[in-house]
Amino acid sequence: xxxxxxxxxxxxxxxxxxxxxxxxxxxxxxxxxxxxxxxxxxxxxxxxxxxxxxxxxxxxxxxxxxxxxxxxxxxxxxxxxxxxxxxxxxxxxxxxxxxxxxxxxxxxxxxxxxxxxxxxxxxxxxxxxxxxxxxxxxxxxxxxxxxxxxxxxxxxxxxxxx
Numbered sequence: 001x002x003x004x005x006x007x008x009x010x011x012x013x014x015x016x017x018x019x020x021x022x023x024x025x026x027x028x029x030x031x032x033x034x035x036x037x038x039x040x041x042x043x044x045x046x047x048x049x050x051x052x053x054x055x056x057x058x059x060x061x062x063x064x065x066x067x068x069x070x071x072x073x074x075x076x077x078x079x080x081x082x083x084x085x086x087x088x089x090x091x092x093x094x095x096x097x098x099x100x101x102x103x104x105x106x107x108x109x110x111x112x113x114x115x116x117x118x119x120x121x122x123x124x125x126x127x128x129x130x131x132x133x134x135x136x137x138x139x140x141x142x143x144x145x146x147x148x149x150x151x152x153x154x155x156x157x158x159x160x161x162x
Contacts, residue, residue, distance in 0.1 A: 032094040032156060035087060036146040037134035044083030051076035092144055099139050099157060113142040115161040123154045 051072050058069025090103035100112035118139045125135035135150030136143060139157060147153055 028095050028097045030093060030095050031160065032092075032153060034092055034148050036090055036092060037132065037148045038087075039128070039132050039134050040146040041083055041087055044079055048076040048080035048083070051079065092147060094153070094156060094160070096160060099142065101142070101144055111142055113140045115157065118157070118161045121154065121158055121161065123150055125150060 055069045055072030058065045089105050093100055098112050098114055100110055102110045122138040123135050129135045134146050134148055136145045137147045137153060
């Protein structure tokens, strides 16, 4: 177990902040702490690029169309900022006792499942997920999408739960 923890363990900028909310006792250790895979940003960033492109085209037009163009550029910036902010604030954490997801800024929310109560563990990977290195991990009632290093995480959860 210690070897798996050393192999997969990530030391992010805020592991204690994310996991500190959910650690049961002093003996519980964080084995894996990561954000969702960056692929989760693809759709919102593509939307932001399209909005910015349309806004940029409209900005080159005469005055009545320039105003909606400027508004679209500002909206695209907010779409991009919101997506990156939400991605940065969500953490996926595995401890020696639990598997949980912590997200939110003003209202922090955590969903957790105890590893010893996990009876069914599933890993789903689409073709893009296999190519880019992410997948969906289902551990009992908890379903976590865009998990980085999904096969290694699956093996770690399996090892800690068993």
